[in-house]
Amino acid sequence: MDLNTITEVVRRPPDPPMVHWRDGDAWLAGGTWLFSVPQPDLRRLVDLSALGWDAVTVTEDGVHIGATCTIRQLYETAPQDHWPAFSLARTSCEAFLSSFKVWNAATVGGNICLSLPAGPMITLSVALEATYTLCAPDGTERTVAAADFVTGDNRNILTPGELLRSIHLPADALRKRHTHRRFSLTRLGRSTVFLAATRTPGTTDLLLTITAGTTRPIRLAFDSTPDAATLRDRIDDLPGDVWFEDPNGTADHRRHLTRHFAEQMRVELAEEDRP
Known part of the structure; x- marks a missing residue:
């Protein structure tokens, strides 16, 4: 246009x-x-x-992604065998389900700053406990948690003239076991819900990230594996106005899918703990 x-x-x-x-x-x-x-x-x-900001830099403390890194560049970053959760990066790139033209132009930072519920780079960074470096017009910088950045549909905490400079995925989160679920109405459609769950090796904790079905990313943390009723109650306790509604799904539909997939992921991670 x-x-x-x-x-x-x-x-x-x-x-x-x-x-x-x-x-x-x-x-x-x-x-x-x-x-x-x-x-x-x-x-x-x-x-x-x-x-000319660096697209992706891998260091001992994690993966650093420049805000101008394209979806293609992130997708083509070599897998990190010692960081199993980094495979969620490719999964999130594939959630764009867009043409090669978009993959070669769209940026990680742009997707985050647009702050739409279905933004897959938001799912990735929140699920892997990322931090963002934000730069203000007066030259100052601040670091914020990815989970606190998006505040609603197409809304975030950026102030006028402030920009997202980089995204840091910490090594501790990248070491975690993980699983995910995504649903869309059509094979090439926008995400209706996109969920990810992670667990620290050697523990039974659970961090559930809910996106696409909500106006902002939601994280539910458990010190140990909850039972099915407890998990469902935590989801049902979310404010009614947090559930997103558009032609891809009603709020009730998205809540139902979230309950369904969250239980699947809870069981999947729990089964992996059994000898």
Whole structure:
């Protein structure tokens, strides 16, 4: 889509680019959403792709993902055998179910900052207990938990001119055992629900992450494996307005699917504990 209100595109911004932020600006990374709908309030685009941020860096403390890393680059990152939960990265990339054109342009940071319920990079980062580095126009940085970033459908904690610089998946979370469930109405459809569960090796704890079916990501933590009734009660105790509703599913449908898949994952991880 042509954005006919844009008067300037900053192709080579300074690094960091936030210091020159002004009203009417938008950060441009992949642009797969930005150019898909009218943007009448925008006057200038600041191209972040020219900054050359590292896509994926693997260190002893985990995996660091640059905000401009494309879905393709993340998907093609080599599996980390000592970090079994990192395979959730590929699973989450596949949840886009989009063309190769989108995979080659859409960015991890863009998907997170768009903050839609079905954003699979949100599922990945919340399930693996990620932290985000956010940069403000005054040059300061802050680190926030991925679980606290999205506050609702297309809403998050970013302030004007602030940008997401990087995502850190910690080694401790990457070592965990994990499982997931995803449902969509059609084979190539948007996620109706997308759930992930992790367990620390040598323990019976359970961390359940609920996304796509809710307006913001939900995490339910248990020190030990809950029984079926306890798990169901925790899900039923969630506020009624947290359940998302659109043509892909009603709130009741999404709640039902969440209960169903959460129980499957509880049983799956519990069975792996048996000798």
